[in-house]
Amino acid sequence: MTYKVLLFASLRERIGQDHLSLELTDSEATVAALLRVIEEQHPELREILPHVRVAIDHEFGAPHATLPTDAEIALIPPVSGG
Amino acid sequence: MTYKVLLFASLRERIGQDHLSLELTDSEATVAALLRVIEEQHPELREILPHVRVAIDHEFGAPHATLPTDAEIALIPPVSGG
Amino acid sequence: MTTPPLIELVEAPISIDETMRRVEDPGCGAFVVFSGTVRDEHHGKQVDRLEYSAYAPMARAKMLEIAETARERWPLRKVAIIHRLGTLEIGEMSILIILALPHRKEGFAALEYCIDRFKEIVPIWKKEHFTDGEAVWVEGS
Amino acid sequence: MTTPPLIELVEAPISIDETMRRVEDPGCGAFVVFSGTVRDEHHGKQVDRLEYSAYAPMARAKMLEIAETARERWPLRKVAIIHRLGTLEIGEMSILIILALPHRKEGFAALEYCIDRFKEIVPIWKKEHFTDGEAVWVEGS
DSSP states (O other): OEEEEEOOHHHHHHHTSSEEEEEOOGGGOBHHHHHHHHHHHOGGGTTTGGGOEEEETTEEOOTTOBOOTTSOEEEEOOOOOO | OEEEEEOOHHHHHHHTSSEEEEEOOGGGOBHHHHHHHHHHHOGGGTTTGGGOEEEETTEEOOTTOBOOTTSOEEEEOOOOOO | OOSOOEEEEESSOOOHHHHHHHHOOTTOOEEEEEEEEOOSEETTEEEEEEEEEEOHHHHHHHHHHHHHHHHHHSOOSEEEEEEEOEEEETTOEEEEEEEEESSSTTHHHHHHHHHHHHHHHOOEEEEEEETTSOEEEEOOO | OOSOOEEEEESSOOOHHHHHHHHOOTTOOEEEEEEEEOOSEETTEEEEEEEEEEOHHHHHHHHHHHHHHHHHHSOOSEEEEEEEOEEEETTOEEEEEEEEESSSTTHHHHHHHHHHHHHHHOOEEEEEEETTSOEEEEOOO
16 A cells, blocks of 8 residues: 655655655555655664654554554654744 | 831721821830720720731731831731732 | 732723733743632622722732742742622622742742632731622621 | 634734734733744854755644643633744744733743644745855754
8 A cells, every 4th residue: 555654844854845755555554554664765864763753644543553544654753832 | 105006907997097096105015005095085896807918028927916106007908919 | 039918909891911021031930920819709698799999008018928928938929819898799800919030840839828828917808799689798708 | 711712824924013003801910921033143054044845734634733732731712833934034033922811830841841742743844045045944943
C-alpha cells in the first residue's frame, strides 16, 4: 500500500516537501516500522527520528499501533508552540 | 490628648460620620485600649469591634502598639476588596 | 528589576490590553493575569451592582507591599495591581493583577499569593446592592 | 457547563479584552489568564522575530482535548485557548489562555496545567529568526 505521511517544521524543510509517499507492506504498517522505513530512506533524519512522534488521524500513535490505510498520517517533531 | 480615628464602610455608616474624635489618657493610647474606649462609647459596635483592626500610619497595629499623637489612626473592619 | 510596580485605584473601567502595554518587557515571555469581576449572585441573592470604597492611601501602601513581597519571593520582572472604586455593574472588572516573568514556571504561585494577600490586607470594602433593594457592606470574604 | 471551549488558531494580533468579552459569564467572579509573548533573546542570541507554524487540524483537536480535560478536573465555566500563527515581532502575544470560574481557588493549578500540556502535545512549531540572519526551528522547549 502507498501511504502519504505529512511533514512539518524542520522535517518539511530538510526533506524539501510537505509529505512523503511510502510503499509499506502490511507488516510495515505500524508506527515503529514506519519510522524504521523512513530512517532507511532518509539517513539524514537519524538524529531527529527518535524524538519524532507519529500522528494517526490527529492522535499520537503508540509504537505498535497499526496504520489504517485511510488514516491521515503525520510526523510530529518535538513541538515548540505556546 | 485628642485623637482623630478614621472610619470606613459599615463603621462610617453606623456612626454617621467619617471619623471619631476621642480623648485618650496616655495609658489609653494603645490599640487595645482604643478599642475598649470606642466600645464603651458606642456599644452598638460591640459585635463588629472584635473583628476590627487598627491602622497606625497605614500599618496594622498590634494590640499593645502605642498610638503616636501625630499618627493617622483608622479602624479597619474586615476587608472585602478584590 | 528597577521598574516600580504599577499600583492604581481607578474609577473608570480597566483594560487588560492597555495594562499589558504598560508592563510589557522584551525580556519577559510569560504573563499571568488575575481578573476579578462582579458576580450576579451572592449567597443565593440576586446582585444588582456593587459599590467599592477604599481607605485609599493605606490601600495603595498595602498593594505596593504585596507587589514588593511577591518580587522578593519570585523572579517577577513587572507587577501591576489595579483596583476599581465606585459603582460596578454585573460582569465589570473590580481587580486586575498582572505579573510578567522571563519564564512561566513560578508565575502561578506568585499570582495566587498576590490575590489571596490582597483579600486579607488591602483596606477596600464592597457594598452589595441587591435587586430587591437591600444593600449591605460585605465584611470579610 | 454547556458552552463549548473557544479554540482558535489566528493570524492577527490577539486582544485579551475582546477575548474576555467572548467568555464573560455573569456567574463567574474569577478569570485567570496566561499570555505568552515573544522574548528578545534565546540562549543568549538576539531574536529578531518568530514564525509559528501548525499542523492545524490536529492542533485544534489537541487544544480542545486540553480544554475538556481541564473542565473535567476543575470547576471551570468557560475556557478560551488561542494561538497565533505566522510572523510575530518581539513582545507580540503568541498564546492566550483564559479560564473563567465562579471562585478563584482552583484556577491557578488549572491554568498551569493548560499551558504545560499545550507545550507537550499541540503540534505547533516556532522558527526563531535571529538578528544575525540565522534561522532555526525550535524542537522541544
